[in-house]
Amino acid sequence: QVQLVESGGGLVQAGGSLRLSCVASGRTFSSYGMAWFRQAPGKEPEFVVAISRSGGSTYSADSMKGRFTASRDNAKNTVYLQMNSLKPEDTAVYLCAAVLTSNSATIYRQATQYDYWGQGTQVTVSS
Numbered sequence: 001q002v003q004l005v006e007s008g009g010g011l012v013q014a015g016g017s018l019r020l021s022c023v024a025s026g027r028t029f030s031s032y033g034m035a036w037f038r039q040a041p042g043k044e045p046e047f048v049v050a051i052s053r054s055g056g057s058t059y060s061a062d063s064m065k066g067r068f069t070a071s072r073d074n075a076k077n078t079v080y081l082q083m084n085s086l087k088p089e090d091t092a093v094y095l096c097a098a099v100l101t102s103n104s105a106t107i108y109r110q111a112t113q114y115d116y117w118g119q120g121t122q123v124t125v126s127s
Contacts, residue, residue, distance in 0.1 A: 002026045002116050004096045009121030012086055016125075020081040022096030022118060029077040030054070032116075033099045033108050036070060036081045038092035039120070045095060050107045051079060059107045086125045093120040 008020040024032070035050035049060040049070040058070050067086075072079040079096060097114035108114065 002029070002032060002098050004098060004116055004118035006094065006096045006118045006121040009094060009123045011124045011126065014087055014125055014127050016086050017082070017084045018086065018123060020083070020094055020096075020121060020123075022079045022081075024077045024079075024098060026077070030074040031100055033101045033106060034070070034072060034079040035097045035099075035108065035114060036068075036079075037095045037097060037111055038090075038123075039095060040092045045111045046092070047109050047111065048094070049081065050109055052107055053101060053104045057105050057107055059109060083123070086123075088125045088127045090123065091125050092123060094123050095120045 003025040004022055006022045036048040037045040038048050039045045047061050051058045051070040055072045067084050069082045096118040098116040099108050099114045
């Protein structure tokens with residue numbers, strides 16, 4: 001089992017940047033595919049970006065390509081989300097998710113594929 005704790009959220013003006021972090025407990029972090037989702041009030045979680053176990057493969061939602069990038073440091077049990085050119089519609093709670101997988105390159109994009117979730121960190125973008 002793995003526990004996930006996100007940090008780095010906050011209030012930022014439109015056009016600004018934020019870097020979110022998600023730290024995982026345990027010693028097998030490199031066995032987990034990771035992803036970021038976001039959830040606005042009253043809405044279902046929305047896929048943002050996923051990254052493979054090795055970090056060699058990533059996939060971003062179309063609306064975020066070129067603005068949001070995921071990376072990971074398996075030695076630090078941490079996955080990151082770099083968000084640039086933020087827009088007011090990016091306002092949401094950003095959630096980190098993990099799935100145990102034997103495939104080092106597979107990307108998972110559906111929320112239902114993930115077994116572990118953090119509590120989230122709030123990102124608010126002002127216009």
